[in-house]
Structures are given as C-alpha cells and as structure tokens.
Amino acid sequence: MFAWLSNLWHSGWGMAAAAMLAVLLLGALAPHDPMHAVSQPEQSPSLLFPFGTDMLGRDMLSRIMVGIQRTALSAIAATLLALAIGISLGAVALAFGGFVDIGMLASLNAWLAIPPLILALALITITGSGFLQIAVATGLAFCAPVAFVVRAGALEVRSRLFVMAGRASGASTVRLWWSHILPNLYPLIASYGIVIFSYSILGNAALQFLGLGGEPGAPDLGAMMSEGRFYMRAAPWSVIAPGVALTLIILIANAIARRVGRGAH
C-alpha cells in the first residue's frame, strides 16, 4: 500500500521534499527567540535548553533551527541563480555554435580557473556584504560548472532522432530547446543542482564565517561558529552544534543527489 511512498523516498525526490518541508517548518518550530537572551550565558545543555545557551544567553537549539533554515534558503537562492545563468549560457553557447561557442567555452574556462571561494570574495567586492549578497556572489561563482554540464548534456540530447524530427517539422530554435532538449536535461540538471546546493551551503557558511554575511548576531551557521570559537573553553557546544548541523545538511544533500543521480542514468 505504501509502495509508492517507499519508491518516492528511494528515488530521492521524496527525501528532497521531506528535507524541504523540514527546512520550511524549522524556523516556526523554534522553541525560543533566537535573537535575544532567554537565560544565563554559557549554560551547558539541559532539558530546557538541549544545546545549551551561547555567550549571550541565547538558546542554541532555536538558533540552530533558524540557522539551518537561513543557511539552506540562502544556498537555495545561490543554486537557483547558478542554474538559471548556467543553463542559459550553456544553451546559448550550443544553440549559436561556431565562434559564440568557442568564445563562451574560453570564458567559462577562465571563470572555472578561479577557485570558487576566491571568486566569491572578488564578487563580494562588487555586491558588498550581506545575507542576500553572499548568496548572489556564491551563485555567480558556481554558474560556470553548471554551464559546462548543461552544454555537455545538451550535446548528447541534440543528436537524438526526436530533436532532428522536431527540426525537420520546422520548429524554431527556441521551441526546439524549450520543449525538446531542455526537458530531457531535467534529471541531469536536478541531480547536479543538488551538488551545487551542497557546495553553496559550504561556500555561504564560509563567507558568513568570514563576517561577510551582514546583520551581526543573526543566527547563520557560519557566523555562529565564528563567534562561538572565542568562547570554546566555557561553551564548546556553541561551536559544535552549528558544525554538526552544517555537516548533516551536506550529508543529506549528498545522499539525495546520489539517489536523484541514480534515477537520471
């Protein structure tokens, strides 16, 4: 009876939906105010405060819950941006071909030759620091690999018979891409998108750690680690908890990507 549910879970999409739902609910379920002191500072974990309190007496559990939500949302924004730009660039390169393709490939190679964190830092010089800004910088930094993957996938799909049939029946290039080639790339894009998501999580958290996330005191996982490390002796949980949360998000995202990817092949 629940076979379809089990199938959904194993295909990765059920797992992705569950994770998404959890992310959306987490912020609302936080038991305490994550931004203000609710108890004495640096209290060790107890029944009332399962992850203890931080150096300012804020409830760590609530901060982690809201932090997971914020970090995941900023990584989703970065991923969507990387996908939108990457897919467009990859499609345009291949659709025009010739010098456009060669020029685009050379440019993408140059983009790819700069390590992502360095690239994101350089982009922050332009966007400035802030919650949304670092998501934009991370998204732009990851658009080149997406473009390469989309271009490679489309190259294969384009050679298939139904695309040729579409062209023979007089479909325009835009229509050919929109309703024949791209839909066949969705599984590839989805599984690669989740990989980009887990890179974005790490990238965003790193930028938050460096203090570029804006809004001092906001419960972002990277910022929490950075602030907490100076109080490590008295309140080690204020660094351990956000790190465990971050690692869990990546592990879950990688598991989903593996399952979705398996379905794509």
Next chain:
Amino acid sequence: MWALRRATAGIVTVLLAASFSFFLLRAVPGNAVRAVLLESGAGQSAIAAREAALGLNQPLLSQYANYMSGLLRADLGVSLLTGQPVAEIVSAQASFTLQLAFTALLIGLPLGLILGLLGGISARSVFTPFRVLVALLLALPTYWLGILALYLLTFVIPIRESLVSAPILLPAAVLGLSVAGSIGRVTQGQVESTAGENFVVQARAKGLPEGDIAVKYILRPGLVPIAASAVLQFGFLAGGVVMTEILFSRPGLGRTMLDAVLRQDFPVVQGIVVWTAAILVAANFLMEAAYSWIDPRVRLVE
C-alpha cells in the same frame, strides 16, 4: 604541437580571467584611495591628485590596455593602499600558501588513496567504516574541523605547546583531511568500477596476494582521474586557503585576498585572481602532459 596548442589555450584562459576581474572590479563605484583619503579628511583635490598618480582618472579602456600590457611583463600594478608592487605582495605571500598546500597534499593524497581503496574494495556492504569516513570528510567544513582540532589540542589533550616547533603541522593536517575526502571519493569510484573486471578475477584465480591485486591490478588503471583530482585540489589550495589561514593566523594569499576585498584594493584582488588562474592552468597542463606516463594507454593526440 600538442604542447603548443595547450599552452596557447592556457595563456588565453589566464588573460580572460584577468580581463573579467578587471572589468568586474571596476563596475563598482569607489576605490580604496577614495575610501581611505575621505576617512582621513582629505579634500577632493588631494583625492583627485592621488587618483591621477595611480592612473585611476584615465578612461577605462586605456586603464585596461595599461593593465594588460603590464601583465605581459609580469607587472601586476601597485597596491592602492601601500603603493607596493602587487607582484611582490603575491610572490611573498604565495610562498606561505604553497608550503601549506604542499604539506596538506602530502598528508591528504596517501590518506585519500588508502581510504578510497579500502572503501572501494568492500563495495558490497554500504556501511563499511571507510566509505562512511570518506563521505564524512567530504561533508565536514574544513574550518569547523580546524576549530575542533584547536579546541581538542588546547583544552582536552593539551599538547598544542609541543607543536609550536612545527606550526604548519596542524593546519596542514586539517586541510589534508579535506583533501583526503575528495581524493578518497574519486579513488573509491574508480576502484569500484575496476574491482569486478575479469583481469582482477583472473589475478585472484592465479593466487596473487590480495595486496598486490589491490595496488597493481585495481588501483593502477584508475590513476589518471585520481591524479587529475589531486592536481585540481592542489590548484584550489595554492589559490589561497582562506579559511585555514585565518583560523590558524597564518600569513598567505587567502588572508591577503580577504583584506584586499574588505578594503577595495582592486589591484591586489586582481593580482591574486590572476595568480590562482595561472597556477591552476599550469598544474592542469603539467598533469595532462604526465597522463601518458601515468597510464600508457593514453596518447596525446588531438
């Protein structure tokens, strides 16, 4: 012929990366000169004079032409703040970063190979500890690992004092663990796909020791992708290990990059971008040249 084509493509890549960073960084209003002089209460005329001395008042395209022609002479311009040549800053900082990158690779490469080999061979049961370890190493943020290592060695097992004589050891070990994660995953994938091949079964049937089979028969054919991932890792590390350098208060390119970004010192940001692109391109070039030596089946033909 192959080398010439590859080298040309590589140089084009680096020049394009330099051009991107040039135009992107100039899309923002303001620069370090303006920010610093305004803060110190200098007048508009003083700012204009300083900008003129640095060539910042020229039209964008002539600034670009100057920058690119300088680049060909390995002249990366001067820092807007200190006036020090960027090439000098980069080469001074790069030596610290390269030391760290090499040491990390020295620790991470063997570790990743061993973990990947052991995890790949026992592919049957998903939850073998080695596979879990590789997945974990890939998911752990390096800087968090670094904080935990500092905590453990300072408060729990206080042996950090004894590490003072070799301050590179701890950051390199932490970085090495994350390198081991990436290399472990590639190795694991390669080993898994080779372990079931007929020549492996044959070697086993012949009665060869398992250790020989693992290294000479299973690991050997998959070395090219593993080497490629190691080179990519090294390129990333050499480009500035921002987080590790900040966490362990080490000098280096990553820290310099962050400072330059925060102060809008464009030439320095640009110099580091060009350096990272160049090192990655060069590393890839050398690696591709070495492919046929690593794996005789590979021939460098177009």
